[in-house]
Amino acid sequence: MPGCVWDDLIGQKRAVGYLRRAVAAGSVSHAYLFVGPTGAGKKSAARALACALFCADGGCGFCPACRRVRDTAHPDLHVVAPEGVSYVISQIQEIVHDIHLRPIEAPYKVYVFEDAGRFNDASANAFLKTLEEPPGNVVIVLLAGDFRDVLPTIASRCQVVRFAPVPDSAARAIVVERTGASDDEARAALAATDHVVPRAIGFLRSAGRRNARDTILRILKGLRDMDGHDILLAARELLTAVRAPVEEMRSAQVEEADSAREYLSRGVAVRLEKRHKRELTAREREGLAEIMSVTESWLRDCLLLARNAPELVSNTDAADATAEIAAVISVPAALRALECVKSARERIAYNVSPQLAVEVMLFDIQEVLRCPR
Numbered sequence: 001m002p003g004c005v006w007d008d009l010i011g012q013k014r015a016v017g018y019l020r021r022a023v024a025a026g027s028v029s030h031a032y033l034f035v036g037p038t039g040a041g042k043k044s045a046a047r048a049l050a051c052a053l054f055c056a057d058g059g060c061g062f063c064p065a066c067r068r069v070r071d072t073a074h075p076d077l078h079v080v081a082p083e084g085v086s087y088v089i090s091q092i093q094e095i096v097h098d099i100h101l102r103p104i105e106a107p108y109k110v111y112v113f114e115d116a117g118r119f120n121d122a123s124a125n126a127f128l129k130t131l132e133e134p135p136g137n138v139v140i141v142l143l144a145g146d147f148r149d150v151l152p153t154i155a156s157r158c159q160v161v162r163f164a165p166v167p168d169s170a171a172r173a174i175v176v177e178r179t180g181a182s183d184d185e186a187r188a189a190l191a192a193t194d195h196v197v198p199r200a201i202g203f204l205r206s207a208g209r210r211n212a213r214d215t216i217l218r219i220l221k222g223l224r225d226m227d228g229h230d231i232l233l234a235a236r237e238l239l240t241a242v243r244a245p246v247e248e249m250r251s252a253q254v255e256e257a258d259s260a261r262e263y264l265s266r267g268v269a270v271r272l273e274k275r276h277k278r279e280l281t282a283r284e285r286e287g288l289a290e291i292m293s294v295t296e297s298w299l300r301d302c303l304l305l306a307r308n309a310p311e312l313v314s315n316t317d318a319a320d321a322t323a324e325i326a327a328v329i330s331v332p333a334a335l336r337a338l339e340c341v342k343s344a345r346e347r348i349a350y351n352v353s354p355q356l357a358v359e360v361m362l363f364d365i366q367e368v369l370r371c372p373r
Contacts, residue, residue, distance in 0.1 A: 005051040005059035005066060009041045010174055010197065011166045018161060019045065023052045023059075029159040031131055031140040033116065035147045036163025039171065039195035043079075045163070046112040046141040050077045053139065054106040065106065072282075076106040081114045081282070084351045087123040096130045099138055109138050116142035117149030124151050132157045171197050179204045184316045188213070191297035191314035192290050199286065209290065212241040216294045221321035223362060224369045231366065235358040242287030288354055289345075295361070296341045302326045303334035329372040340364035 006016045015034075022028045028049075034042040051066045052059035054076065060066055068074040078098070083091050095111065103109045119127070131154065134140060142158060144150050168190070175186035178201050185204065192213050193199035203209045219234045226234065294315075301313045305326030315322065329337075344361035348354060 004061040005048040005055075005070075007061075008044050008198070009048065010170050012041055012045065012163055015045060015161050015163050016048075019049055020052070023049070028053065028139055030134050030136075030138065031142070031158040033142045033144060033147075033150065033155055033158035033160045034163060035144050035150075035160060037145060037165050039166055039190075039197065040163035041166065041197070042143045042163050043112065043114070043196075044198055045161075046110070046143065047072070047077070049139070049141065050074070050108075050110040050112075053108040053110065074106070075104040076109045077112070078109070079112045079114065079282075081285070082118045085349050086118045086120045087113075087127075089122050089126045092123045092126040096127065099130055099134055099140075103137060107137060111138065111140045113140070113142045116144040116154060117146070119151055119154055121151070124154055128153060128157065166195070166197070168195070171195060171200070175200050175204070187314050188297075188317065192294045193286075194289065194293050203290075208244040209242075209287075212238075212244065212287065212290065213294050215241040216291055217298060217315065217318045217321075219362070220295060220298050220365075221318065223366050226366065228363075231362045232359060235355060235362055238291055238358055239354060242291055243284070246284055246287060288348055291358060292341050292345050292361075295365070296338060298322065299334060299337045299341065299365070302329055303331065303338075306331065306334065325369065325372070329369070333368050333372045337365050337368040340368065 006020060009016050032049075034045060036042055047069050048059060051061065051069045054065045054069060054074065055063055056065075057063065061070075065074065069077050072079055078095075080091075080095060082088075099109070099111065131140060140158075142150070142154065147155065147160065168187075171190055172183055172186040174197055175181060175189060176183060179186070181189065181204050186200065189200040189203045190197070192209075193203050203213075216238060219238060223231075223234075297314045298318060301315050301318070301322045302325045304310070304312045305322055306329055313319070313322065340361050343364070344357045347357040347360070
């Protein structure tokens with residue numbers, strides 16, 4: 001049914017209406033800036049817009065083009081993330097060159113830039129002319145959590161679309177509906193995936209990702225009593241656990257490449273290889289993010305129990321260890337522990353080795369848990 005790709009966007013009636021009207025009227029802007037909190041559906045909206053532009057039925061959600069867009073596997077949909085702490089000039093120059101090439105299959109090409117606040121002056125200057133005047137068959141979508149994070153030179157060249165926070169109850173309801181999970185399972189999945197509904201659904205459908213979460217919680221439960229060697233081994237175990245789903249994806253990609261090799265041209269085969277690399281990189285990033293998100297949610301649960309708000313706890317299956325910590329931890333100590341996670345995220349963004357970042361985070365959290373006042 002035309003337009004059903006937009007149904008994945010929960011609580012975004014205004015943003016969806018604006019984008020759907022633009023598609024229907026043939027007045028889609030050459031550049032958008034989608035602004036809103038994590039979990040609001042900005043990336044899903046960018047994919048829905050690509051579906052609406054690529055699909056003969058305006059985004060039916062079921063045709064091959066729509067399915068590949070939803071899987072971020074369409075050759076004319078390009079999802080771009082910063083290389084390290086920011087976008088770099090060489091990365092932008094390569095993208096600018098690609099933007100000026102013709103679409104492979106669809107009538108349009110759509111470029112989605114994650115973390116638009118991570119353009120610096122140099123990378124922005126390399127991109128401004130293309131952002132202002134891309135080819136007529138190119139749509140550029142920038143994603144940002146806060147309008148103030150984006151350089152004015154970038155923001156001024158885009159149509160701004162604002163996304164509202166999604167109520168937690170609505171997010172849980174859609175996860176339960178799509179997966180058949182319990183409300184507690186949906187709550188835990190959302191906590192593990194920064195409250196991004198499509199990622200939470202993918203999380204519940206992946207045994208490897210659920211097992212990784214169990215490993216994280218088990219390590220956190222025993223963290224106070226570990227010695228230094230135990231923590232080093234625990235960090236290694238965590239990274240091994242979150243890499244298991246990456247290997248699952250890699251195996252599936254090998255099968256896809258083998259089955260397609262006979263009928264793909266060399267150029268298309270090269271693009272398939274590049275897409276596979278992007279997918280693996282994204283999955284690795286998500287795995288690391290899930291370590292941080294599960295740790296953060298568990299510490300937040302400790303804080304909530306300490307403040308007598310058990311109804312807000314996300315990880316009900318870890319309630320025994322959470323209650324034990326909550327009984328002795330002070331609010332300032334819990335906040336210090338949460339800062340340890342934030343610091344680990346920043347270290348990874350600055351290209352510190354994930355092993356080292358996780359080790360430091362566990363040592364820092366242990367120090368707080370041993371002196372919880």
